[in-house]
Amino acid sequence: MSKTFSLDEVAKHKEKDDLWIIVEGDVYDLTKFQTEHPGGQKILQRVGGKDATTQFWKYHNQGILNKYKPKLMIGSLEGKAAEKPATAAAAVEAPKAAPAVIVPAKTSAVKVPEEQRETLEPLGELIPFGDPSWYQGYHSPYYNETHSALRNEIRAWMEEKVEPYLNEWDETKRVPEEIYQEMGKRGYLAGLLGLHYPVQYTNYRVTSVPPEKWDLFHEFILTDELSRSGSGGFVWNVIGGYGIGLPPLMKFGNEVVRKRVIPGIINGSKRICLAITEPDAGSDVANLTTTAEKTPDGKHFIVNGEKKWITNGIWSDYFTVAVRTGKPGMGGISVLLIERTMPGVSTRKMDCQGVWASGTTYITFEDVKVPVENLIGKENQGFKVIMTNFNHERLGIAIQSTRFARVCYEESMKYAHKRKTFAKRLIDHPVIRMKLAHMARQIEATHNLLENMIYQCKCMGETEAMLKLGGPIASLKAQSTITFEFCAREAAQIFGGLGYTRGGQGAKVERLYRDVRGYAIPGGSEEIMLDLSVRQSLKVHQALGMKL
Numbered sequence: 001m002s003k004t005f006s007l008d009e010v011a012k013h014k015e016k017d018d019l020w021i022i023v024e025g026d027v028y029d030l031t032k033f034q035t036e037h038p039g040g041q042k043i044l045q046r047v048g049g050k051d052a053t054t055q056f057w058k059y060h061n062q063g064i065l066n067k068y069k070p071k072l073m074i075g076s077l078e079g080k081a082a083e084k085p086a087t088a089a090a091a092v093e094a095p096k097a098a099p100a101v102i103v104p105a106k107t108s109a110v111k112v113p114e115e116q117r118e119t120l121e122p123l124g125e126l127i128p129f130g131d132p133s134w135y136q137g138y139h140s141p142y143y144n145e146t147h148s149a150l151r152n153e154i155r156a157w158m159e160e161k162v163e164p165y166l167n168e169w170d171e172t173k174r175v176p177e178e179i180y181q182e183m184g185k186r187g188y189l190a191g192l193l194g195l196h197y198p199v200q201y202t203n204y205r206v207t208s209v210p211p212e213k214w215d216l217f218h219e220f221i222l223t224d225e226l227s228r229s230g231s232g233g234f235v236w237n238v239i240g241g242y243g244i245g246l247p248p249l250m251k252f253g254n255e256v257v258r259k260r261v262i263p264g265i266i267n268g269s270k271r272i273c274l275a276i277t278e279p280d281a282g283s284d285v286a287n288l289t290t291t292a293e294k295t296p297d298g299k300h301f302i303v304n305g306e307k308k309w310i311t312n313g314i315w316s317d318y319f320t321v322a323v324r325t326g327k328p329g330m331g332g333i334s335v336l337l338i339e340r341t342m343p344g345v346s347t348r349k350m351d352c353q354g355v356w357a358s359g360t361t362y363i364t365f366e367d368v369k370v371p372v373e374n375l376i377g378k379e380n381q382g383f384k385v386i387m388t389n390f391n392h393e394r395l396g397i398a399i400q401s402t403r404f405a406r407v408c409y410e411e412s413m414k415y416a417h418k419r420k421t422f423a424k425r426l427i428d429h430p431v432i433r434m435k436l437a438h439m440a441r442q443i444e445a446t447h448n449l450l451e452n453m454i455y456q457c458k459c460m461g462e463t464e465a466m467l468k469l470g471g472p473i474a475s476l477k478a479q480s481t482i483t484f485e486f487c488a489r490e491a492a493q494i495f496g497g498l499g500y501t502r503g504g505q506g507a508k509v510e511r512l513y514r515d516v517r518g519y520a521i522p523g524g525s526e527e528i529m530l531d532l533s534v535r536q537s538l539k540v541h542q543a544l545g546m547k548l
């Protein structure tokens with residue numbers, strides 16, 4: 001049981017060589033820690049023996065408390081109010097108006113179906129627009145109790161295992177391998193393929209969702225909650241290569257290869273990535289030049305070429321690679337599964353502006369001998385394989401960008417309640433409220449479009465979705481990254497110097513600002529997406545009988 005102390009007892013420990021403070025009713029012994037405190041020793045000594053809750057929240061965010069609590073907390077004050085989690089939001093000055101009342105499901109005007117009631121149980125800090133509206137007691141047609149259970153499960157895991165370490169991982173440009181392995185064991189990797197939960201390849205299950213109930217909204221929630229990290233590097237480290245590299249193999253791979261390779265990847269012990277982009281061919285896929293020539297006996301392809309900006313390439317065991325097997329243009333492309341053990345594969349890490357922990361890689365293939373069984377899909381029909389992948393990839397980017405925009409907004413809203421300028425909190429300056437309002441309206445609009453697209457994908461078959469939704473999803477991808485860029489910029493302005501320095505309270509904002517281009521360019525640049533959204537939708541609607 002944790003020790004309890006009276007205020008008088010704590011007050012005795014106020015000297016440099018015996019220094020305690022109180023934060024949120026808990027007592028911390030900072031005697032040893034003070035010399036390594038990044039904010040300085042004296043500032044701690046000034047609050048020695050006292051309640052320093054207000055000062056603490058002024059300079060730190062929740063992650064710091066979560067990280068240091070286990071090391072520095074020695075007990076609590078006598079009579080500390082019934083255990084409720086300490087949060088930065090709790091320290092924010094109370095609003096003047098009466099607190100909002102969440103309408104419980106039972107008293108809603110419309111009868112809420114039994115299976116949706118739990119989704120109305122709020123989660124999070126209830127900052128307006130700080131989470132999707134169904135997290136905050138608002139109705140939605142898309143979610144049931146398995147979705148809210150999953151949301152709670154991932155958030156708890158992220159807060160314990162991921163959040164406190166994000167800054168470290170960003171600086172070292174690597175997420176510990178155990179996190180990826182845990183993604184496998186917790187069943188999360190298996191749920192990220194835009195497909196039914198693949199029970200045939202894994203015995204791991206997601207604790208809160210039976211496999212037969214798994215749908216695209218679960219995948220949405222999973223990616224969304226991972227993105228609450230506010231780190232493109234983290235998200236891409238754990239799902240970047242996997243989410244786009246594995247689906248083609250799952251759908252179009254040779255059965256023997258699938259059985260040999262997929263279980264290790266889904267269980268988190270092996271890694272895969274998608275290698276399409278080349279030094280000279282990005283969004284313009286049809287022009288790629290990496291060649292794969294068949295050997296005279298027809299048993300192998302010999303692959304030569306270079307791939308660039310490949311997420312996770314540096315630590316991947318498998319590469320889903322677009323190659324040219326035939327004539328110029330889209331009719332001569334195939335997709336091959338290349339394995340790191342095959343001689344002639346080399347990878348080199350690239351230094352980029354953002355997404356640091358994602359392992360952006362330059363790959364060279366030099367006379368790599370690949371068995372024909374490793375062909376994914378049919379020879380010279382690889383363009384279809386690549387196209388089928390695009391909706392899933394772009395939806396993933398849109399989910400991440402939208403949550404990143406929300407993180408920028410949420411962080412700004414919290415900070416605007418504690419930072420004072422000209423004797424007023426930032427939130428009391430109309431110019432700051434205007435910034436927050438513009439962020440929120442774009443985030444909410446994008447999120448609603450996102451839910452609509454996911455619902456369409458859930459209802460349509462894959463081919464119908466590929467044809468009909470190519471345009472709208474391209475539009476959504478651009479909408480989400482433009483929103484992300486806007487919110488990152490506005491958040492950086494609100495945070496001022498703190499959004500310009502790495503680490504500290506503005507860490508997420510500073511990092512996300514650097515990650516913006518990593519989202520606006522790959523998976524189809526904004527310009528190409530917007531143009532495609534009109535061209536593709538016109539084609540589809542011509543087929544549907546458009547009268548123009």
Ligand code: HEM
Nearest residue numbers: 028038039043044047052055056059060064068503504505
């Ligand atoms: C449990 C007690 C505390 C811990 C574990 C702690 C930890 C930290 C850490 C890790 C940082 C680096 C910045 C960051 O990553 O966010 C920091 C910065 C700082 N801390 Fe603390 N701190 C504690 C208490 C306090 C208190 C009570 C004060 C003020 C009275 C304070 C004032 C500061 C200041 C001024 C900075 C520099 C902020 C900046 O760079 O903008 N800290 N602290």
